[in-house]
Amino acid sequence: MSHNEGWHFCRLGRLIERADKTSRILDTKYYLLLPSLDAVGSPYDDLMWAAVLRSTSAFEMYRKRFQQISPDKIVEFLVLDREFPRAIHHCVVSAEASMHAISGSPFRTFANPAEQQLGRLCAELNYIQVREIINRGLHEFLDDIQARLNLVGDAIHNSFFALQPVPVMPQYPAAGSDA
Numbered sequence: 001m002s003h004n005e006g007w008h009f010c011r012l013g014r015l016i017e018r019a020d021k022t023s024r025i026l027d028t029k030y031y032l033l034l035p036s037l038d039a040v041g042s043p044y045d046d047l048m049w050a051a052v053l054r055s056t057s058a059f060e061m062y063r064k065r066f067q068q069i070s071p072d073k074i075v076e077f078l079v080l081d082r083e084f085p086r087a088i089h090h091c092v093v094s095a096e097a098s099m100h101a102i103s104g105s106p107f108r109t110f111a112n113p114a115e116q117q118l119g120r121l122c123a124e125l126n127y128i129q130v131r132e133i134i135n136r137g138l139h140e141f142l143d144d145i146q147a148r149l150n151l152v153g154d155a156i157h158n159s160f161f162a163l164q165p166v167p168v169m170p171q172y173p174a175a176g177s178d179a
Helices: 007-034 041-054 057-067 071-080 089-105 113-127 130-136 138-161
Strands: none
Touching: 007 041, 007 071, 007 089, 007 138, 041 057, 041 071, 057 071, 071 089, 071 130, 089 113, 089 138, 113 138, 130 138
16 A cells, blocks of 8 residues: 555554553553452562563563563553554554644644644653653553543544534525615
8 A cells, every 4th residue: 555645544543543452451451450469579460461461462572672571661661662563652653653644744743633632642651751650550641541542533533534514604695684
């Protein structure tokens, strides 16, 4: 497929969905799969974290880079990595590039609300550190990311696909008016 506007729209949708799914998989592990606090740091916990990496197709790349299973490193890898294609940050940066290719607006500017929201999310991911995410609460951070990705999707729909009503302007003055 030619890398034209249609390709960028397909890529944009795929990247936003990928970021959303990565956040949901990570959130599920953190929020639902751990049976008790006693299991933190146990072999069972390591198996669960390895399963998260496998379900995001990240296990091999993570192991090449970090060797040992470490929850902080996994969060950093799946959320903030700039090179791994399934990391949330990589997806948002790439989505922003496709959005600019569609709109034609210069990088670091915005021509519509979708670009503005993507730019804000990208800026936050550019500067946040994994320690800040953990201290804020991983679930809360991921929940916020998911909500913001949904807002980006809505803004894309409203900016490019939603039919806007055309105001009807009367061509002739109404009968009996003083005009």
